[in-house]
Every structure is written in structure tokens, then in C-alpha cells.
Amino acid sequence: MSAAEPLQIPVDLIGDVASPECLIGLHMIRTVVASTPGLAVDIRWHPFQIDPDLPPEGLDRGVYLKEKYGSANEAREALAGLAETGREFGLAFAFDRIRRQPNTLEAHRIVRFARDFNLGITLVEALFGAFFFNGQDIGDRAVLLAIATSSGLDARLAADFLAGAGDLEGLNQELTGFRALGVEDVPRFVIAGKKTISGVIPAEDFADALFGAIEDE
Numbered sequence: 001m002s003a004a005e006p007l008q009i010p011v012d013l014i015g016d017v018a019s020p021e022c023l024i025g026l027h028m029i030r031t032v033v034a035s036t037p038g039l040a041v042d043i044r045w046h047p048f049q050i051d052p053d054l055p056p057e058g059l060d061r062g063v064y065l066k067e068k069y070g071s072a073n074e075a076r077e078a079l080a081g082l083a084e085t086g087r088e089f090g091l092a093f094a095f096d097r098i099r100r101q102p103n104t105l106e107a108h109r110i111v112r113f114a115r116d117f118n119l120g121i122t123l124v125e126a127l128f129g130a131f132f133f134n135g136q137d138i139g140d141r142a143v144l145l146a147i148a149t150s151s152g153l154d155a156r157l158a159a160d161f162l163a164g165a166g167d168l169e170g171l172n173q174e175l176t177g178f179r180a181l182g183v184e185d186v187p188r189f190v191i192a193g194k195k196t197i198s199g200v201i202p203a204e205d206f207a208d209a210l211f212g213a214i215e216d217e
Contacts, residue, residue: 008040012190016050017127018104020082024200025187027089032207045124047108048186054103058139064101097135107138113161119152126151
């Protein structure tokens with residue numbers, strides 16, 4: 001590696017595209033890298049469903065939040081806390097725009113497809129933005145097709161893929177594999193295949209973990 005090339009550290013990120021904590025976690029990585037000259041990461045996304053039992057068409061957002069948090073007041077408090085944390089990383093969540101909590105199986109399936117074209121993480125970030133900033137239903141195939149196409153995927157290939165059941169078996173194997181390994185909450189980060197971090201932590205602590213991985217090389 002030449003002196004001009006940044007040191008790149010592989011970071012495996014296990015997450016769900018309907019999880020605000022996972023979006024915060026992704027931006028935590030971006031923040032650390034942007035503030036550290038000569039540092040780069042290779043973010044490798046892996047799918048996880050927080051709510052795998054949601055119906056394929058998703059669930060009314062209000063009903064979902066009440067079931068998740070117990071009451072509308074508790075839901076508001078939890079979302080306010082997430083919004084505050086998000087602002088620390090430059091994120092402006094628009095939770096009030098979300099009308100439907102999606103089943104994310106199809107979203108994860110198209111992300112796995114996008115990985116074949118080196119567009120996986122690009123599509124993940126586009127899905128996060130569509131859901132958390134614009135309130136789009138990322139469980140709807142038509143919405144997914146539009147987002148995938150705007151992210152660089154060929155429209156015809158993406159449409160054909162979404163219309164079928166391609167890679168569903170492989171996706172389900174990956175999802176069940178993480179649960180079999182004991183993954184219950186996301187985000188989960190694996191740095192350089194060595195250090196595992198669960199949840200969002202202070203950016204400086206994540207930076208320390210990255211540099212610790214460098215020192216171990």
C-alpha cells in the first residue's frame with residue numbers, strides 16, 4: 001500500500017433497513033472516517049429482520065408503535081430520544097411521515113441483488129433515506145423498484161428480480177444463520193473479523209476500536 005492510499009478496514013454491519021439505530025450506526029462509521037485523515041473502511045452490509053413476523057404488507061405505524069412500546073406516550077418518548085441521537089450524527093428523522101411499518105424481507109432481497117453490481121451499500125442508504133426521511137413504504141415492491149433504479153440498478157433487471165422469488169432461499173439462510181449465532185439486536189459491527197460491537201456507541205469509542213484493529217495487524 002502506497003503512502004497516498006488510505007488504510008481500509010473491513011467493517012461488517014449486521015442491520016435492518018427499518019431500524020433507526022442501524023441508520024445511526026452507519027452514520028457513526030461515516031463520522032469517524034470523515035474526521036480521521038488516512039482512514040477508510042469497507043462497509044459490508046448483512047441483513048437482519050427485527051420484526052420477521054410482520055405481515056408481508058406491513059402494519060399500520062401507529063398500531064406497530066403501540067405494540068412495540070406499550071403506549072403512544074412511550075413511543076413518542078422513545079422516538080424523541082432516537083431523534084436527538086440522530087441529530088448528533090447529522091440525521092433529521094421524520095418519524096411523523098411514516099404511515100406503515102414495513103416487512104423488510106423484500107428490501108433485503110433487492111439489496112443482496114444489488115451487491116452483485118457493487119451497489120449494495122448505496123441501496124441500503126437510499127432505503128434508509130426513503131423510509132426515515134420521506135416516509136415511503138419500503139415493503140412495497142413498486143417503491144423498492146423506484147429506489148433501486150434511482151440507486152443505479154438496471155430497471156428491467158430489478159423489475160424481473162422483484163417480480164420473482166430469486167435468492168429468497170439464500171436470504172432466509174443468512175437471516176436464520178445470524179439468529180442461530182445469537183444475534184438478537186442490531187446494529188452489530190464486526191471490525192476486521194476480530195472486534196464485535198453491539199449497538200450504537202460514542203464515536204470516539206468506535207474510533208478506538210478501529211485503531212485497535214489496525215494495531216493488531
